[in-house]
Structure formats: C-alpha cells, structure tokens
Amino acid sequence: MQRKVLEARIYRAGYKGSFIIQNISLSIGAGEILLVTGRSGSGKSTLLKSIAGLIEIDGGFFDGVIAIKGQKISPNPLVLSKSIFYVPQEPWYGIVGYTVQTDYCHTLSVYGKHCKLELLEAYGLLSIANRVVYGISAGESQRLLWAEALETDTLVILFDEPYTYIDLEGRAVFKKYLEKALSTGRAVVVVDHMPENWEDYEPYMLVLDRGKPSYYGRFRSGVKALDIRSLRRERATSLDVLLEAENVWFSYHGHDPVLRGVDLSLRRREIIGIVGRNGTGKTTLLKVLAGVYNARRGRVRRRGSTVYVPENPLLYFSHPLPREEIFAAEKPSEKALRIVRAFDLEHLLDKPLAKLSSGERRRVALASALVRGYSIYLLDEPTGGLDRYTVESLVEAIAFIAETGSGVIVAHHDPRLTGLFDAEYKLEGGSLQCIY
Incomplete structure (x- = not known):
C-alpha cells in the first residue's frame, strides 16, 4: 500500500491557551487535493500554519504529529519547509525580496532550483520583474508566490485562499500549473470559502466548524449560491x-x-x-x-x-x-x-x-x-x-x-x-x- 504524502494529527493548536483547532486528523496522497473550508474564523489558516510549523513562531502552540511519506517530522519550520511550501492568504507576508525578480530567484535558489525568467513570463510577471515588491498589486504578489510554490519541488503545497485577489485570466494560469504539479505527484492542501471553485478536481474535503471537523470525506456540493x-x-x-x-x-x-x-x-x-x-x-x-x-x-x-x-x-x-x-x-x-x-x-x-x-x-x-x-x-x-x-x-x-x-x-x-x-x-x- 502506497504511503500518503502528508499525514497530520492535531490534538490542539491555538494561541494563549485558547484551542483554535483540535481533534483533526487528515491525510493526502500523491497528486491529490484536500479542500479545507468553513466559516471565517473556524481555524482554516491556523490549520495550515500548524502543518507548516509556523504557529509557534506566530506566538501560538502546537500539540500534534506531522508525517511526510510515513516519517514523523519535527514541527520546526526549517525542517518542514524542505517538504512543505506554504502560501499565505495575505501575500505581502510571504515576500522577502526587494524586487519581483530577486524574490523569485532567491526563493528558487533556497530550494536548489535555477532562476528561469521565462517562467516569470508564463505567470504574467515578466513585465514587472524589476518592480519593487511594495509597488505591485496584491494580485501580482499572489501570482509571485504561486510561481515560487509551483516551481519548487516540495512534496506538499499549502494554499490559503489562492483566488482572493486574482482575476479570471490569473485563475486560468494557476489551474494550468497546478495540474502540472499534481501530475508530478505533489500533494496540495487548499483553503477556500468557495468550494465550487474546486468541484472539477473532485478533491477530498474537510469542513471546519469552530475549530473542529464537521465533515471529512469526498467532495460534496450543494452549497447554495449567493443570490x-x-x-x-x-x-x-x-x-x-x-x-x-x-x-x-x-x-x-x-x-x-x-x-x-x-x-x-x-x-x-x-x-x-x-x-x-x-x-x-x-x-x-x-x-x-x-x-x-x-x-x-x-x-x-x-x-x-x-x-x-x-x-x-x-x-x-x-x-x-x-x-x-x-x-x-x-x-x-x-x-x-x-x-x-x-x-x-x-x-x-x-x-x-x-x-x-x-x-x-x-x-x-x-x-x-x-x-x-x-x-x-x-x-x-x-x-x-x-x-x-x-x-x-x-x-x-x-x-x-x-x-x-x-x-x-x-x-x-x-x-x-x-x-x-x-x-x-x-x-x-x-x-x-x-x-x-
């Protein structure tokens, strides 16, 4: 039986003694997507930060186990980042370079990848490659983090609300390269308030309600559209x-x-x-x-x-x-x-x-x-x-x-x-x- 790429068992995680999330178990295989959804404040971003080993850096606590291909990994971000790439919902928190090109090239070099500017063009970023990062839009910042996540070789990618600031053309580009990443056996966890965005992928689905799972299984539709x-x-x-x-x-x-x-x-x-x-x-x-x-x-x-x-x-x-x-x-x-x-x-x-x-x-x-x-x-x-x-x-x-x-x-x-x-x-x- 093939081992799952990512397994997580979280007993509790949160901030200052408050259990934001608890009693969550999940697993995801090669080429699969796990969709995490739920109301605002239900703990979705906290879940991703816990898996990425970032919650303690953010002043919180984590009690649980993370395993990559069956091997337990220390909940240390420096260790986990070798296997997991985390893209935050607010993209300005994930960018460290001075310009678009320097951030992109620096990130790829950290993961042992060569900086190919033609890939910036593929993601619609070449025209702003020399722009300082604080002068680009939120949507362009989000595209930059996509490019970095999808062009590295980490086994797992965590996307927090990847469509928040993105136009329709950008979504089409994202889907193209996401499918490429899935075809190479990478596992993807995505947080989204709009499950219908992912129905075509038939993902597994985790619904959080006040920090606890209320549903975990195959994708189910039936969410009433907003009129x-x-x-x-x-x-x-x-x-x-x-x-x-x-x-x-x-x-x-x-x-x-x-x-x-x-x-x-x-x-x-x-x-x-x-x-x-x-x-x-x-x-x-x-x-x-x-x-x-x-x-x-x-x-x-x-x-x-x-x-x-x-x-x-x-x-x-x-x-x-x-x-x-x-x-x-x-x-x-x-x-x-x-x-x-x-x-x-x-x-x-x-x-x-x-x-x-x-x-x-x-x-x-x-x-x-x-x-x-x-x-x-x-x-x-x-x-x-x-x-x-x-x-x-x-x-x-x-x-x-x-x-x-x-x-x-x-x-x-x-x-x-x-x-x-x-x-x-x-x-x-x-x-x-x-x-x-």
Whole structure:
C-alpha cells in the first residue's frame, strides 16, 4: 500500500491557551487535493500554519504529529519547509525580496532550483520583474508566490485562499500549473470559502466548524449560491453627486501612467463596481479618489466625509482591540451593536486584532467604517477571506447605507457580487470602460 504524502494529527493548536483547532486528523496522497473550508474564523489558516510549523513562531502552540511519506517530522519550520511550501492568504507576508525578480530567484535558489525568467513570463510577471515588491498589486504578489510554490519541488503545497485577489485570466494560469504539479505527484492542501471553485478536481474535503471537523470525506456540493439580487432593495439613485473625478491622471515616480484621463462620478444612493486585471490600477484609483494620493493631472471633488478601507485591513486599524476600533471609546449605540451582531463579532471584541484571521480582521474594518457613518465608502476587495454568510451580511449593509444616502465604490474580483451594482466599470489601459 502506497504511503500518503502528508499525514497530520492535531490534538490542539491555538494561541494563549485558547484551542483554535483540535481533534483533526487528515491525510493526502500523491497528486491529490484536500479542500479545507468553513466559516471565517473556524481555524482554516491556523490549520495550515500548524502543518507548516509556523504557529509557534506566530506566538501560538502546537500539540500534534506531522508525517511526510510515513516519517514523523519535527514541527520546526526549517525542517518542514524542505517538504512543505506554504502560501499565505495575505501575500505581502510571504515576500522577502526587494524586487519581483530577486524574490523569485532567491526563493528558487533556497530550494536548489535555477532562476528561469521565462517562467516569470508564463505567470504574467515578466513585465514587472524589476518592480519593487511594495509597488505591485496584491494580485501580482499572489501570482509571485504561486510561481515560487509551483516551481519548487516540495512534496506538499499549502494554499490559503489562492483566488482572493486574482482575476479570471490569473485563475486560468494557476489551474494550468497546478495540474502540472499534481501530475508530478505533489500533494496540495487548499483553503477556500468557495468550494465550487474546486468541484472539477473532485478533491477530498474537510469542513471546519469552530475549530473542529464537521465533515471529512469526498467532495460534496450543494452549497447554495449567493443570490445578490434577492438581497437588494429597490432604491432610486439621486442626482446629487458625492464624488466626481475629471480627467484624472496618475503615475508612480519613474513609471508610465497608471491612470489616463479617468472620468467618474458617484451619486447619493449609488453603488459602483470596478473590475480589471491584476495590476491595472484599481487600488491606485481608489487611493486617488480618497485623497491618499494626489492626481498628477485633473481633479477629484468630494462632497462629504470619505473612508477608504484597504485590501489589507491592518493598514486601516488605529487600535489594538476590535472593541476600541469599532466603538472608538464611546458607549455603543444600537446601530453599532446591530452591525457587530450582523458581522458576528460579539465574541471577538476583546481579542487582539493581530490574532484574528484575515477574514475576521476584514469584518472588523468594515464594521468600524459602517458604524462611523460616512458619505462616501471606497472598499478595496471587501469580500476577501469572507464566507458566504458574511458576504451576505456585507451586501445587506452596503445596500442599507446606500439607501440612507451614502455612495459606495467597490473594487473587486469576486463573481459573487454580480448583481449588487447600479453601474460597473472595467479599468483597462488606465481608462475606465462602462460595462453597464
């Protein structure tokens, strides 16, 4: 009988005496995929960090056994990294090089591989090979980590929400090289809130519920699709313009323009979606609209208070605890408490933000913005790391604030949001093209 590539038995793992995950046993063979899913905060990322030997570095504890091809391995990341490549959900935490090329070549050299720049082209990264890593988009960062993971020879790859920031073209590239990796006998564990993304692979499936397995076996479908249109209420958009961009140009120092003559207006009670390929400038556009960056040419008019919620929630926070971040040291209003309940945050209010999952931090950031009440909301990838139920709460919240007179712009790659917007635009070549 052929040994499994990866076997893990986790008795308990977590932070400061709190059992985030417990009583989990799993195994995966050569060329197989294990899909891990469950609600935000159920312990999926903690599971991957435990398998990779990273949880103790992150201030947590681990009690369990990891085996590679039947041989027990010390839960030391330096030992495990020889056999396991971990790709975090927040890609900026997995990059150490100064430029795209130096990070890629350094990582491959660690694993004894030659740096072949033609592979960067295959992953759509050659054109930005000399860009500094802090100047590339989250989607491009995620592609870079994919390339590194899939081009090494580790027996196991752990992907945490690999589609969070990725456009449709990027997903096709990922699938192509993932299938190549599987054909060579590598084992893959993937965390995803959207199981339907993996149905064609017929993977094994582990469903976590509050840190414990509620299902482990062959893939099963039947997850009800999110019907955005049923959540929206009819509302009449106003003629009052809250935000207006006229002939806006923007470029980073030493680079070609990212935005080229962008025109856009946002009215009261209007929800606008912005899509586009990775690296086309969606985040840059939101930052210019918010006033984080100044337009090089043209002008932006804002008529009302404005909030920009970035794709990395940690850049938004100014307090260590969710309670302080959401309530701002004031007595919670009934509105604030309703929002906290809607985003299922009551049990997290006194837990340090640094110890929350990516999805939980995003929920806190969105709740904080909604509680404060702004005229203009600029949301960058707000559904990243969120399960179906939290996305449903988010959509209802966005619809509600639009009804009360605010305007909302959402930059996203999430197909679940189809039907939310009054208008949607595609950013391509620095210009906005109206889709509808």
